Amino acid sequence: MxxxxxxxxxxxxxxxQPQYRDLVSGTSYLPWTYLHTIKDYVDMAAHLEAVPAARAVVNFAPLLLEQIEDYARQVDGFLTNSLPIRDSLLAALVSPALPPSDEQRISLIKACLRANELRVIGRFPAYRRLADMAAWVLPHPEAMRYLNNQFLTDLLVWYHLAWLGETVRRGDVRVKRLLDKNTGYTLHDRRELLTVIGELLSNVIARYAHLASRGQVELSVxxxxxxxxxxxxxxxxxxxxxxxxxxxxxxxxxxxxxxxxxxxxxxxxxxxxxxxxxxxxxxxxxxxxxxxxxxxxxxxxxxxxxxxxxxxxxxxxxxxxxxxxxxxxxxxxxxxxxxxxxxxxxxxxxxxxxxxxxxxxxxxxxxxxxxxxxxxxxxxxxxxxxxxxxxxxxxxxxxxxxxxxxxxxxxxxxxxxxxxxxxxxxxxxxxxxxxxxxxxxQTLTAGSWVYGTLSTWIGEPDKNRGWDMLGDAKRAFDAAAGRLDAAHLDRATRQLAVCEGSDWFWWFGGDNPAATVADFESLYRQHLTNLYQLIAAEPPEYLSQVFTHGGGAPVHGGAMRPGQLSSG
The missing domain is CATH 3.20.110.20 (7-stranded beta/alpha barrel)
Structure with missing residues (x-):
């Protein structure tokens, strides 16, 4: 050479990350935006900061930027003015009163086990022990009486400690203290951990902006x-x-x-x-x-x-x-x-x-x-x-x-x-x-990074059915747009945009894990329902029915035809 x-x-x-936030209620249904921020986005910035001669391109999806900003505001509002946090898992981390019902506690335990078994849970002996106890209890709900609030508190703390970026665990003395404590976490400990999380959420976008300003990173969108x-x-x-x-x-x-x-x-x-x-x-x-x-x-x-x-x-x-x-x-x-x-x-x-x-x-x-x-x-x-x-x-x-x-x-x-x-x-x-x-x-054949085709988002019954549902909602939006004032039109337009995202179609059909498909299908139906609500139209009945996976969602009255799904 x-x-x-x-x-x-x-x-x-x-x-x-897709839009996990309900734009009508403000509730965040899944925690992946803030968890990936405090683990992956901060670590990726830190590795570039540690090697100034390295260069990279970092691409941000706009909805991710908005969700990070929203989480940062939520945590700051809670710590400064005791305003509620709208993510149930993050709110539980600092709630003085943990859920009283067995059903709520089981849901919380399951949420705190959604992590890589080998690399995340298995890495920390204290977290591993808590996860093993949870695995024993979950098949036998009557055994919940043997798990007290301290178990739930420690599980919540360890889940968030394990989801922190490695550069944070190695560099933040507050986090090191919490790791060393191992068990018996107090409400003060939980608030301190939330403070760390809030700082990471508030600073991460600025860190990438600084990397871009010195020419080390090119930012794209x-x-x-x-x-x-x-x-x-x-x-x-x-x-x-x-x-x-x-x-x-x-x-x-x-x-x-x-x-x-x-x-x-x-x-x-x-x-x-x-x-x-x-x-x-x-x-x-x-x-x-x-x-x-x-x-x-x-x-x-x-x-x-x-x-x-x-x-x-x-x-x-x-x-x-x-x-x-x-x-x-x-x-x-x-x-x-x-x-x-x-x-x-x-x-x-x-x-x-x-x-x-x-x-x-x-x-x-x-x-x-x-x-x-x-x-x-x-x-x-x-x-x-x-x-x-x-x-x-x-x-x-x-x-x-x-x-x-x-x-x-x-x-x-x-x-x-x-x-x-x-x-x-x-x-x-x-x-x-x-x-x-x-x-x-001279010729560009339409496709994506996945197989060079668009098969991940179209071409299977469930994926195609998702597009038909979206098209029906878009026609309802078009019919209502002329009677909405500017503020309501803007809210409805942004809700429509969320419904047009790629992630819903990605998970429909194929051999995807059933639990994940259920999460995303539920979110998609909620976003579509919210769109109908924002344009003051009645949601179609089919939005309350789950997909018959492999055959599309059930439809009453025989075969569908274009326009058949239109509401109002």
Whole structure:
């Protein structure tokens, strides 16, 4: 390899949580936003702060930013003015009176066991003992009488201690004291732990802003509520990669282009409000792209977007280009996408998945050495060409609980080794575009990072049924919009946006865990019901019925037809 140029490598971490908050009641139904914030988002910032020579791209979903901000306000309001916390698990942490009924206590115990069995629960002997006691009691509710309030208190404290970031456990003296105490936690201890949580929630966005201000991180954004833009624009684009895919009965999403533009515009504005500037790049929700969706991103002012390796492969094959053999010839570069006006990068699925799914069981140094070895081989083959860039793109939160110590050793070694390597240059997508892409992609086949298709969100009975339910709600919204005042229209529009998010369709159908599917299906139905409430329309009866998984939700009166689900 020539010594004149190093291989460009971009680490892009996507931070995303769906809307767990009920926009009507304000209640947060699931705790994952604040738990991932105090564990993963703070750790990811801390690892970059610890290695100033390292660089990365960090992508934020706007709904995540808003939920973090809301949690920070809740905790501050409780600590300063005794205002209620609207998340039941977080509220229980500092409640003087724990729930009296067996049913409530069982629900609380189950919530405090939702963590990785090996890496989180098993790491702390005191937490392990509490979890073992809970496992004995849960099948026998009558045994609840043997568990007193101190058991529940200690379980709540340990759950939150275990969900803290590894950098927090190692660096905060208050947390060290609570860890050393081990048992017998008091109300004062719980309030002190909530104070730590509040500080983490309040400061995390500012930490990323500071990393961006010194050029170490490029911040990018996703459309507002994490919708699958290609499907909002045209259901039929799913057949570009899946020619025989069954589609919803709804022929197309009503007003889809207008809604796609709204999500893009509102996503940029939410990002600007939190970080003070407009981003140059966009990781479209789930890397889902089509020529039409990239055009909208370009019109909004974005310079780059990114997607999955399989999308590029399908696109090259469909255009008659060669996309086999080693990836160096076609994957490791930016493409200007014809007819879109946008530049697009494509993740190396193999390297990204090694971090996401494989390295968790390796020794950290061995895992990083293996990744470096792969990159050195790519660098050798690319021979210092300045256009080549390896894109490693993945979630910034979900993988780490499967690693020892929340990937503390792996991430530190990863940043240090790559930033110090003489033949590798950690960089950002915007900096890569300082060298104009030499390749133009004439045909873009619609798809996502998952299999290169849109099958995760459409094409199965339950997923298609979800779109038909959403389309019915959108028609009701359109019919009511003209009679709503500005304030009510804004609330209803934001509720509609939440219903258009990708996560609900992700979990419908397939072989997903039944309990998780139930959580997300319930949330989706609640969000749809809230939309009808906000537009003063009666919700359809089918919203009270659960999916018959594999066959769509039950419908009275025979087969559905477009428009049959319309209410009022």
């Amino acid at each position: 020539s010594g004149e140029a190093r291989l460009k490598v971009v680490l892009c971490w996507h931070m995303h 996703t459309p507002y509520a994490h919708p699958i833009l290609p499907l909002l624009l045209d259901f039929k684009c799913a057949r570009e990669a899946m020619p025989k895919a069954p589609l919803p009965l709804l022929p197309q999403y009503p007003g889809g282009e207008e809604r796609a533009r709204w999500h893009i515009r509102e996503g940029i504005e939410t990002f600007r409000r939190h970080f003070g500037f407009v981003p140059a790049g966009c990781w479209p929700s789930e890397g889902a792209v089509s020529t039409a969706s990239l055009k909208l991103l370009a019109e909004a002012g974005f310079r780059w977007a990114a997607s999955g390796e399989s999308v590029l492969h399908n696109s090259l094959v469909d255009s008659g280009a060669k996309a086999d053999g080693v990836k160096d010839a076609w994957l490791y570069r930016a493409y200007s996408v014809a007819d879109s006006g946008l530049n697009c990068f494509f993740r190396d699925d193999g390297l990204s998945d090694l971090i996401g799914f494989n390295y968790a069981t390796w020794h950290a140094d061995d895992a990083v050495s293996n990744l470096v070895h792969h990159l050195e081989e790519i660098a050798q083959r690319c021979n210092g060409h300045p256009e080549h860039v390896v894109s490693i793109i993945m979630d910034g939160e979900n993988a780490w609980e499967h690693y020892p110590e929340n990937a503390y050793y792996f991430l530190h070694a990863l940043y240090r080794r790559l930033s110090e390597h003489p033949k590798i240059e950690l960089t950002t997508f915007s900096d890569c575009l300082k060298t104009k892409p030499e390749k133009s992609l």
